[in-house]
Amino acid sequence: MTGQTHTRRVAAILCLIPAAYFLATAGYGLLNFADYASDTPRLIRYVVGPLGIVAILAIVAVFVEETNALVVGITATALLAALFVFESYMTYRVLPRQMGLVGAVDDGVSLERFRNAMPPAYTIKALNKERGVETLDRAVLASVPGEEVFLCSRGGAPVSYRADRFGFRNPVPAAAPPIDVLVLGDSFMEGICLDDGAHTVDQLRGSGLSVVNTASRGAGPLFELAVLGRYGPYFRPDVTLMVFFAGNDWENLLHETAFPWLAQAFEPDADFGPVEWTEDQLAETAEIVDTWWQGTAASTSELFQRRAVLRNFFALQQTASVLGLHYPKKTPQNPEYERTLRRAAEIVDGWDGRLVVAYVPPVARYGGMFDHKFVHEPLHRMVLEAAGAAGVPVVDLTGVFDAQPDPRALYAADSHFNPAGARLAAEIILDYLETSGMVPQ
Incomplete structure (x- = not known):
């Protein structure tokens, strides 16, 4: 029972990490509603889509069997980490070129x-x-x-x-x-x-x-x-x-x-x-x-x-x-x-x-x-x-x-x-x- 509780906790934390990121994305969109949420394409891109991901991860963390929830949490966190690795690479490529403008x-x-x-x-x-x-x-x-x-x-x-x-x-x-x-x-x-x-x-x-x-x-x-x-x-x-x-x-x-x-x-x-x-x-x-x-x-x-x-x-x-x-x-x-x-x-x-x-x-x-x-x-x-x-x-x-x-x-x-x-x-x-x-x- 203790092992299952530990697995559930780890799964919840791993699901929470990417969920928190996408929740922040949706929050930024809502705080800047006129710019990023006041028409259908932007509302879907910056609010509805991220909140959908948050909802899915929350459901997985709470209701899905702990082993499967752990797999989803690991996968979601790894994907988010991979996105930031790719962003780092792209920023490394772009920044030197942008430095020319200054x-x-x-x-x-x-x-x-x-x-x-x-x-x-x-x-x-x-x-x-x-x-x-x-x-x-x-x-x-x-x-x-x-x-x-x-x-x-x-x-x-x-x-x-x-x-x-x-x-x-x-x-x-x-x-x-x-x-x-x-x-x-x-x-x-x-x-x-x-x-x-x-x-x-x-x-x-x-x-x-x-x-x-x-x-x-x-x-x-x-x-x-x-x-x-x-x-x-x-x-x-x-x-x-x-x-x-x-x-x-x-x-x-x-x-x-x-x-x-x-x-x-x-x-x-x-x-x-x-x-x-x-x-x-x-x-x-x-x-x-x-x-x-x-x-x-x-x-x-x-x-x-x-x-x-x-x-x-x-x-x-x-x-x-x-x-x-x-x-x-x-x-x-x-x-x-x-x-x-x-x-x-x-x-x-x-x-x-x-x-x-x-x-x-x-x-x-x-x-x-x-x-x-x-x-x-x-x-x-x-x-x-x-x-x-x-x-x-x-x-x-x-x-x-x-x-x-x-x-x-x-x-x-x-x-x-x-x-x-x-x-x-x-x-x-x-x-x-x-x-x-x-x-x-």
Whole structure:
């Protein structure tokens, strides 16, 4: 009898270990209900499924014959341990590649020539926050002019570009106005971790069009609207290409509307500020940038501060991605995107230009044992509907990317475009602009 009691106790403990993990998973989903449990796919994935496993293990621990319960407990605990072993392996593989985004370099590599510009992973919005900006005309909307910008590291060595007179990634000198295409976007269009000539905007430029790139890391739709308001009237492009990255632009917009100085871009008489940097902007930026470089910039510590590495590890994120079970947060409705597009269209109307949205799908849409494109479709649909309501045409990269034999082969390990992805994106965009008659063939 004592032996049976001991076996039952051990079986209960072994069943309790994985049950506790899945109970915590369901609890996290419920505590973050709007993000992870407010629609059927996420409710099943993050709450119902884990609670089902908890219920099965609890029944086994209490009601199943002790020897069989012990076998189930051992098996369940071993499977959970195996998942964490696999997660450790995947994290070990992925982390070194992600370290490139924060600019971690090999010992002995000097970063002195980059210290007058922002470190990798720091954004212009963060710079303005540090400066205490309250009005749009005082805001900085580009990198430091004329400085070498440290984009990332690749193989332990820096990848960089020299900013133009405005602070953007363009050949020097930049194209003279009026131009064919002005590109608004985030790190995808800035060309993170891609050399000059390999990123999407340079691929467009290679077609013979006069193109100006104003993209910068961390930019969202409202920030891009501010950039358009400041630089659009100067360059007077035939086409303004507003690139929407589905991985984070919707969330970026939610955060950007909380900045009073960015919200001023919606005002009909907004003062967007001068295209040239002022002495005050240069001096304030230099002081803040120097402080950043003296901190954890371009280090492993920066990676762990900026990415929830431990949380993602315990959530088995890499394993879930391999299985196709890592679902993004649910996308809430946001009427500000349509409002942003309408305001952008008003601005480009000032010089009889055209506004076009380019939709870029995230790598998270692809891969995994189980197809999960359906969880990305609500955002895809909302963007297309907002653009349609605003009367703005969309060049949608999703269809062509979906049709590739392996869409993941278009993305680098850091989830941005690799050269092949950048080239295909440029081909799709250029074909759309030419066939629609917006630019000369």
